[in-house]
Amino acid sequence: MAERVIILMTTSVRTRFAPSPTGDMHIGGVRTAIFSWLTAKRHDGLFFIRIEDTDQDRRVPGSCRRILETFDWLGIELDGGPDHASLQLMSSDEDYPGALEDGSSRGIPGSFIQSQRLPHYREWAEWLVANGCAYRANETPEELEHMRADVIARKEVWSFREEMRLRTDVDSSQPHVIRLRVNPRDGTTHLHDLVKGDVCFENANVDDTVLLKADGYPTYHLANVVDDHLQGVTHVIRGDDWLSSAPKHVLLYKYFGWEMPKFAHVPNVLGEDGRKLSKRHGATGVFEFRDQGYLPTAVINFLAMLGWAPGEGDEQNVFTIPELIEKFSEDHIGTSPAVFSYTKLDWLNGMHIRRLPPAELAQHLIPFAQKAGIALDTPERMERFLRAVPLIQERIKTLKDAAGLIDFMFTDIPPVTAASLIDKKMDQAASLKVLRETRELLAQLPDFDPTIMEQAMRQLAERLTVKPGALFTIVRNVVTGKSVTPPLFGTISVMGREMTLERLDRAIDVLNR
RNA sequence: GGCCCCAUCGUCUAGUGGCCUAGGACGAAGCCCUCUCAAGGCUUAAACUCGGGUUCGAAUCCCGAUGGGGUCACCA
Numbered sequence: 001m002a003e004r005v006i007i008l009m010t011t012s013v014r015t016r017f018a019p020s021p022t023g024d025m026h027i028g029g030v031r032t033a034i035f036s037w038l039t040a041k042r043h044d045g046l047f048f049i050r051i052e053d054t055d056q057d058r059r060v061p062g063s064c065r066r067i068l069e070t071f072d073w074l075g076i077e078l079d080g081g082p083d084h085a086s087l088q089l090m091s092s093d094e095d096y097p098g099a100l101e102d103g104s105s106r107g108i109p110g111s112f113i114q115s116q117r118l119p120h121y122r123e124w125a126e127w128l129v130a131n132g133c134a135y136r137a138n139e140t141p142e143e144l145e146h147m148r149a150d151v152i153a154r155k156e157v158w159s160f161r162e163e164m165r166l167r168t169d170v171d172s173s174q175p176h177v178i179r180l181r182v183n184p185r186d187g188t189t190h191l192h193d194l195v196k197g198d199v200c201f202e203n204a205n206v207d208d209t210v211l212l213k214a215d216g217y218p219t220y221h222l223a224n225v226v227d228d229h230l231q232g233v234t235h236v237i238r239g240d241d242w243l244s245s246a247p248k249h250v251l252l253y254k255y256f257g258w259e260m261p262k263f264a265h266v267p268n269v270l271g272e273d274g275r276k277l278s279k280r281h282g283a284t285g286v287f288e289f290r291d292q293g294y295l296p297t298a299v300i301n302f303l304a305m306l307g308w309a310p311g312e313g314d315e316q317n318v319f320t321i322p323e324l325i326e327k328f329s330e331d332h333i334g335t336s337p338a339v340f341s342y343t344k345l346d347w348l349n350g351m352h353i354r355r356l357p358p359a360e361l362a363q364h365l366i367p368f369a370q371k372a373g374i375a376l377d378t379p380e381r382m383e384r385f386l387r388a389v390p391l392i393q394e395r396i397k398t399l400k401d402a403a404g405l406i407d408f409m410f411t412d413i414p415p416v417t418a419a420s421l422i423d424k425k426m427d428q429a430a431s432l433k434v435l436r437e438t439r440e441l442l443a444q445l446p447d448f449d450p451t452i453m454e455q456a457m458r459q460l461a462e463r464l465t466v467k468p469g470a471l472f473t474i475v476r477n478v479v480t481g482k483s484v485t486p487p488l489f490g491t492i493s494v495m496g497r498e499m500t501l502e503r504l505d506r507a508i509d510v511l512n513r
Numbered sequence: 514g515g516c517c518c519c520a521u522c523g524u525c526u527a528g529u530g531g532c533c534u535a536g537g538a539c540g541a542a543g544c545c546c547u548c549u550c551a552a553g554g555c556u557u558a559a560a561c562u563c564g565g566g567u568u569c570g571a572a573u574c575c576c577g578a579u580g581g582g583g584u585c586a587c588c589a
Contacts, residue, residue, distance in 0.1 A: 020589050055588055141587065148586090157515050158585075177587055196518065205516050205585090213587040220589050244517055244584040267519075267582085274581070302525095305538090309526050315537040317525095334526075336519050337582065344525065344539045354552075394552045405550090454548085472548035484550045 013045030020052040021063040024285040028269040031303040036237040038328040048080030051113045054217045061092035068096045080108040121218035125178045133255040136170040159207040178212040189247040194264035201247040225252040237264045267337040293399030298352040307338045350397040362389045372403030391486035413481030432511045439504040450489035478507040
């Protein structure tokens, strides 16, 4: 036991999520981020984000702040990330109110934006050249394209190699790239992956990839390895699609003589047809889910279980964030790709909604209700809304569903028609009588308490010799304008006497005609 | 096409050689509860891709086939 404590204290887990600022975050990326975050937090470690903006062409201004906003919404606290100053240094002058004041406050060296770390990459690229692990090359993109086309025309496998260089006298003061020298050419490069297990690559299949581009920016391969080492990353958790370039990274760690982090390549998220999840399957951006009324805790819960399960006979499905952190284990991440199920997300969202204290749920609901046209501009209306929330809590799957269930409490309902008021088993006269008696009863009832109201109405039904259900149905139609509503008496109680009686009167008029 | 990864109910998964006539969850169907709708409870249908091995014994280990996915840029 004492031994275990020591291990926990001396092993500081550090993970990162490294998005490139090319637009809103994809839900698959969010899942990878969640796995990384959970891994760090499970071990009481640090989780940070690093913006990989080494391709100036692909940069989408504003996406950096959107990434920060994503984590804000999810409720995931970052232990490192871009701060205000470095955010503004980006070419678009962007900023985000929620950005960290000091990006490296937890002892992780910044910057957290790769375009501001260029000297590091240059330094280590030159180090590789000086140590025979990399070389300079200056073929133009057009030349490379021709070489590639020739090789492919011969149906051979394209792979750049040092001896294929068109010019060997590369002037280091002129534009050129620095390429990885794969060495030895034979033999294999081995990787132990936390989710895939042992993976082996023939060095002959690993090409001399570009490490430093002619514009002075690094490629992913270099930047990623240099940064992860400098920033003390212990677990590299990333998408499956990086697995095939992993040998390049392993080689780099070896060349540098740096300790290799643990790798975990997590499988992709697929759409319902088994293809990689994309827009035609439905929502894919985080903010789409937010705007459609999903709770961040439900999204995290759902994503975490997409490819992960507690295992060992534990059959829990609904998790709070602390439970997730406690039970998560990176070596229980599944090996095969998972299909994104919108219906299961709906169910989980409903579960999380039901577990929220009503007051908290109400706060989540307010913007959605307002957007749907429910004005909450007076204390009285807000009070009514707050009282309505418990009535719908177990009836909604998304925050968006709420408005449709309670709108009639806030807006006029369409005029009733005589036909809709006459129950199948009742004629016009009977319906009229029922409504008049109900009106009379509710007008005199001293208290609009749901239980008292229900008792009185049941007595009324008995007196009129109609079934309670039939009575309630008629009243429901009249008072709400709908055939499906939250429980009748709770609803009437929230609506209040004035609105209820007015709607009853209107219906009585219609039947009287 | 080369290389790499993957393969249990429709979906997410448990399962690491005997506890598996394969467990849970979503979804589906039915029943109960019930003022409608939900929620909740109970029940049912539903899977180890195929073929060879190894073993007394395989969903679990090995080989092969098939099928899916990823990757082959001065993109990440």
